[in-house]
Amino acid sequence: MELIPSILFLQGILAATWRMATPILYAAVGEVFSEKAGVINIGLEGVMLIGAFSAYSVAFESGSLWLGLLVGILAGILSGLIFAFFTITIKANQIVVGAAFNMIGMGITGFLYRSMYAVSAVPLGLKTFQSVEIPFLSSIPFFGEVLFKHNIMVYGTLLLVPLATFVLYKTAFGLSIRAVGEHPKAADTVGVNVVRMRYVSVMIGTALAAVGGAFLVLAYADQFVEGVVSGRGFIALAVVVFGRWKPWGAFWSSLLFGIFYALQLRIQTMPDVNIPYQFLQALPYLATLVVLVGFNKRRVQAPKTLGVPYK
Amino acid sequence: MDFVSIKKRLLKFSRSAWTPFAAIPIALGIGAIVLLIAGYNPLQAYAAMWQGAFKDRTAITEVLIKATPLIFIGAGLAVAFRCSIWNIGAEGQFYAGAVAATAVGIYLGDLPRFLLVPLVLIAGASSGALWGMLAAFLKNRFGANEVVTTIMLNYIAIFITGWLVTGPMIETAGLFAQTAKISQNAWLWRFLPPTRLHTGFILAVVVALVLYIIIFKTSLGYTIRAVGINPEAARYAGINVKRKVLLAMAISGGAAGLGGAVEVAAISYRLYQLISPGYGFDGIAVSLLVNNNPLGVIFSGILFGALRSGAEVMQMNAKVPSVLVFLIQGLVVLSVVAFGVYSYVSKEKEE
Numbered sequence: 153m154e155l156i157p158s159i160l161f162l163q164g165i166l167a168a169t170w171r172m173a174t175p176i177l178y179a180a181v182g183e184v185f186s187e188k189a190g191v192i193n194i195g196l197e198g199v200m201l202i203g204a205f206s207a208y209s210v211a212f213e214s215g216s217l218w219l220g221l222l223v224g225i226l227a228g229i230l231s232g233l234i235f236a237f238f239t240i241t242i243k244a245n246q247i248v249v250g251a252a253f254n255m256i257g258m259g260i261t262g263f264l265y266r267s268m269y270a271v272s273a274v275p276l277g278l279k280t281f282q283s284v285e286i287p288f289l290s291s292i293p294f295f296g297e298v299l300f301k302h303n304i305m306v307y308g309t310l311l312l313v314p315l316a317t318f319v320l321y322k323t324a325f326g327l328s329i330r331a332v333g334e335h336p337k338a339a340d341t342v343g344v345n346v347v348r349m350r351y352v353s354v355m356i357g358t359a360l361a362a363v364g365g366a367f368l369v370l371a372y373a374d375q376f377v378e379g380v381v382s383g384r385g386f387i388a389l390a391v392v393v394f395g396r397w398k399p400w401g402a403f404w405s406s407l408l409f410g411i412f413y414a415l416q417l418r419i420q421t422m423p424d425v426n427i428p429y430q431f432l433q434a435l436p437y438l439a440t441l442v443v444l445v446g447f448n449k450r451r452v453q454a455p456k457t458l459g460v461p462y463k
Numbered sequence: 464m465d466f467v468s469i470k471k472r473l474l475k476f477s478r479s480a481w482t483p484f485a486a487i488p489i490a491l492g493i494g495a496i497v498l499l500i501a502g503y504n505p506l507q508a509y510a511a512m513w514q515g516a517f518k519d520r521t522a523i524t525e526v527l528i529k530a531t532p533l534i535f536i537g538a539g540l541a542v543a544f545r546c547s548i549w550n551i552g553a554e555g556q557f558y559a560g561a562v563a564a565t566a567v568g569i570y571l572g573d574l575p576r577f578l579l580v581p582l583v584l585i586a587g588a589s590s591g592a593l594w595g596m597l598a599a600f601l602k603n604r605f606g607a608n609e610v611v612t613t614i615m616l617n618y619i620a621i622f623i624t625g626w627l628v629t630g631p632m633i634e635t636a637g638l639f640a641q642t643a644k645i646s647q648n649a650w651l652w653r654f655l656p657p658t659r660l661h662t663g664f665i666l667a668v669v670v671a672l673v674l675y676i677i678i679f680k681t682s683l684g685y686t687i688r689a690v691g692i693n694p695e696a697a698r699y700a701g702i703n704v705k706r707k708v709l710l711a712m713a714i715s716g717g718a719a720g721l722g723g724a725v726e727v728a729a730i731s732y733r734l735y736q737l738i739s740p741g742y743g744f745d746g747i748a749v750s751l752l753v754n755n756n757p758l759g760v761i762f763s764g765i766l767f768g769a770l771r772s773g774a775e776v777m778q779m780n781a782k783v784p785s786v787l788v789f790l791i792q793g794l795v796v797l798s799v800v801a802f803g804v805y806s807y808v809s810k811e812k813e814e
Contacts, residue, residue, distance in 0.1 A: 194551075194610050198793075244800040247549045247610060251747055252796035259790025260497065266784035267501045378786075386614045393608065430626035437618040444607040 159294065165414045166298040171372070172417075173410030174306050175200070175364040175381075179388035180395065180402040181316050182360025187392060188320065189353035190333035190457040191239055194250030196361045197385025198257020199235075203228045203362025205261040208369040208376035209268065211278055217370050221363070228362025231257075232355035240350050243461035254385075262378045269376070281305055281371040305363075305371040309403070312360075316399035329353050333455035336462045346462045361385065383437065390440045397454065405443070412436040482802045483752050483763065489801075490794035494787060508783045515776020516769040524658035528730065530768030532557065532722040532739070534667040536746030537760035538674045539718025543595075544755040545678055546711035547691040552598055552613025553719040554743025555620035556591040560720025562624055563590030564649075564727045565632070565642055565734040572646025579648045584666075584724050591720015592713040594620060599712035603705040609712075617743065625736050632734065641735035651729035663725035667764075670718060674757040677714075687711055719743065741789075745771070748792040752799055767792065 179196050186193050193199070206227035211220025231253070238249045269276055281303040290300035320326035331339035332349045340346050364384065369376050387409055394408075395401025416432040419425050495505035516526050536553045543550040564587035571579060598616060601607040625640075632642045651661045678684035689697040690707045698704050722742070731738060749767050753759025770792070774785035 238797065238800055242801060248751060248796065249800055251549075251551065251751075252793045252800065255744065255748065255789050255793030255796065257793075259786055259788065259793055262786035263497070263784050263790060264501060266786065267503075270784075383614070383618055386611060389608075390611050390615075393611075428626045428630055430622040430629075434619050434622040437615040437622075440615045441601070441607075441612060441619075444611060445601055445605045 161418070163294055163297050165411065165418055167301070168414035168417065169407060169410035170299075170309075171302060171306055171410070172413035173406040174309055175367045175372070176384050176388050176391055176409055177309050177403060177406040178312065178364035178367065179361040179385060180391040180406055181312055181399050182357035182364075183388055183392045184316065184357075184395075184397055184399055184402055185320070185329065185353045185360075186357030187397060187458055188333045188455055189329045189350045190336065190455055190460060190462075191236070191350055191354050191357075192246050192250070192389075192459050193235060193253075193354065193357055193361075194247055194386075194389060195231075195235060195253025195257070196250075196357075196388055197381055197383065198254040199228055199231045199358045199361040200365030200368075200381040200385045201257040201261045201379075202231055203365030204369050204380055205264060205365075205376055207362075207366035208278070209264070211370060212269075212276065212375075217278065217281060220370055221366050224362045224366035225359050228359040228365075229355050231362070232358030233351070235358060236351045236354040240347055240354070240461065246459050246461075258379070261376070265376055265378055276376075277374040278370065280374045303371045305367050313399045313403045320399065330455075332462070333457055336457055340462075350462070361388070364388070387436060387440055390444055393454075394443045408443075409436055409439060412439045482754070482799050483759075483766075485802065486752065486795050486798035487766070489798040490791050493794050494791045497790065498783065498787070503781070503783050508777055508781045508787075511777040511781040511783070512770070512773035514773075515780070516773035521658050522772070524655060524660040526765060526769045526772045527664050528659055528661070528768075529772045530765040531661075531664045531667045531729075532726055532742040533745055533749050533767050534664075534671055534760055534764035535722030535725065536719045536742055537749035537764050538667075538671040538757040539715040540746050540750040541753075541755040541757045541760055542674055542678055542687065542718075543711045543715035544750055545684075545691045546687045546707060547694070548599070548602075548708055548711050548715070549610045550595065550598070550613050550712060550715050551610055551747065552595065552616050552743070553715070553746045554739060554741065555613070555617035556594045556716040556719035557723040557726075557739050557743050558617075558620040558624050559594035559716075560587035560591035560723030561727050561734055561738050562620075562627060562723075563587055563720070564724030565645060568645025568649035568728065569632075569643055572648065574646075574648060576648040579646065580651065580728070583645070583649045583728050584721060587724020587727075588717045588721040591723060592717035594720070595712040595716020596709055599709045603708055621736075624734065624738070628735055634733075639735070642733045644732045645727065649728050650732065651725065653729070659730065661725075661729035663729040666725065667722070668761055670721065671757045671761050671764075674714065674718070678757060683710075719746070740771075744789075745792060748796050751796050754799075 179200060183193060183196060203224040207220040207224030210223040211217050235249060235253060238244045239246045283301045283303050286300040290296040328344045328349050331344060332346045336346045365381060368380050391402050391405045391409060394405040412435045416435045419432055420429050498505040498508055517523060536557060540550055540553055564583045567583045567586040594616060598609050598612045601612050602609045628642055629640045634641055634643045651663050653659055653661045678687060686702050687707050689702060690704050694704050726738060727734060745767050749760055749763045752763040770788050774788045777783050778785040
């Protein structure tokens with residue numbers, strides 16, 4: 153490859169990386185809260201779908217992306233409330249409930265989409281969040297394109313990750329969350345309401361998963377299609393493990409997945425590359441497997457009571 | 464103490480036996496509310512569904528045909544779930560089985576029937592078993608969570624299938640993304656013409672029966688369940704936990720793969736991208752609904768087959784999208800959960 157085209161190639165890949173990482177990152181940071189408190193939610197995929205559909209339909213009907221995002225978050229919180237009721241109050245197996253949530257998410261969004269939009273004669277596209285070019289910085293060669301020409305939800309991750317880190321590690325609230333995941337009995341003894349903390353953590357998790365889903369329709373594609381999340385919820389679960397249950401860890405590891413997505417999209421559009429596109433599509437999923445296998449030692453840092461109901 | 468434990472057992476039995484009967488009306492009820500909100504007439508929709516599933520002999524045999532892969536998959540998953548291995552990968556294992564079965568059915572097509580049919584089925588089962596054991600291996604060797612790995616393996620199996628049917632294995636005419644038909648010598652017998660009911664359904668029932676016996680009536684099954692209830696205690700009792708995990712996944716994947724082989728050899732006669740409309744995911748609910756009992760899976764498999772078969776007619780006649788079935792299935796699982804069947808048994812209580 154010539155020098156200039158390969159720089160452009162790299163620039164294109166890197167610019168897409170952050171964008172592709174964003175939905176996974178929102179969901180993964182949310183799941184960090186949930187898992188830190190001891191609740192594993194494999195229903196993220198379903199919650200993301202619910203978030204995506206509610207955000208899309210409200211934004212489409214009202215014309216306001218922000219209203220869509222808000223309702224998407226509310227739908228996520230509601231999903232979390234139900235999930236928490238089953239896993240924390242009824243103490244049902246978290247994997248079973250999570251699997252049910254994935255089916256419900258797929259079923260209800262697919263059903264409503266086909267009922268409301270699939271036969272619609274009206275164009276269904278939204279005017280998505282547009283890239284905000286940071287003045288001056290965005291005109292820096294290479295870096296401008298890669299870092300400073302994104303939409304607001306992508307930039308939002310720069311706020312999210314430090315904020316999540318601060319809350320988890322520098323506040324009493326965060327200490328309680330971690331305590332109920334590591335040692336619920338001790339937390340209980342010193343007066344922390346274990347049930348309430350877990351409810352709140354689960355709902356933070358699903359709210360952020362819903363934001364990740366909403367991103368896909370408000371700031372990435374411009375409309376909802378069935379299965380729009382396509383496994384990102386599951387990849388977020390792997391990202392949490394790979395990121396050692398830390399927000400910054402989730403940030404870097406979701407960027408890694410972003411690279412695979414970006415590469416896959418980019419290579420598919422290159423006419424002179426003869427790799428079957430199915431192999432490229434399989435890349436992020438394959439990468440997830442490799443990551444889980446290669447970094448298993450980090451398992452020891454999983455919250456101690458992950459998956460175990462209290463009392 | 465004895466009296467208490469008998470009473471407990473009875474209570475537990477009645478609860479698990481009645482749960483499905485209570486869970487389904489609840490799920491259908493909530494489904495009805497969703498239908499109402501979306502502007503459909505729930506009674507009309509459900510009537511169309513019922514009609515579609517049971518209106519005549521052909522409809523009923525179609526239900527059994529739809530139930531066949533679900534019984535294979537569900538019975539296998541019951542074994543994995545009893546071992547507390549959360550295999551979400553039956554979909555991929557089904558694909559793995561379908562791919563291997565198709566390859567044998569095409570490339571060894573000259574073999575006589577009495578050889579080819581068993582070969583096709585064995586190829587499907589072993590291919591599914593291997594795909595399942597891959598996840599077990601990753602769990603045993605590297606501690607990789609099987610929920611995530613099996614899901615990733617689903618995507619990978621589906622993409623590989625997509626590549627095969629558009630590339631190396633595409634039919635000679637090359638018009639559609641599908642393979643050529645498998646040799647007639649590989650076809651399973653449709654014993655009730657003109658319906659499509661085939662011997663694969665009977666095989667599914669037999670497999671469910673055998674898995675029931677293995678899991679509940681043999682010492683092997685006992686150890687698998689012991690690992691599922693408490694792996695630490697099982698290890699302490701001298702059970703090789705990793706080997707049981709591998710075995711449970713082999714059985715689970717093998718059953719799903721066999722389901723894929725039967726689907727090819729009895730219904731589609733060829734492989735294409737969407738050979739499974741999500742059977743692997745339905746199978747999860749099929750197994751959970753009957754508390755992971757392979758015998759019960761025959762019942763719940765037929766029930767879900769009826770839901771699916773009915774939903775297709777509902778979509779045609781009442782114009783209600785058939786994806787509603789996923790919602791109903793998820794709600795069925797949640798209602799089962801709500802009856803406390805899957806409540807976590809704390810270690811303190813066990814001791």
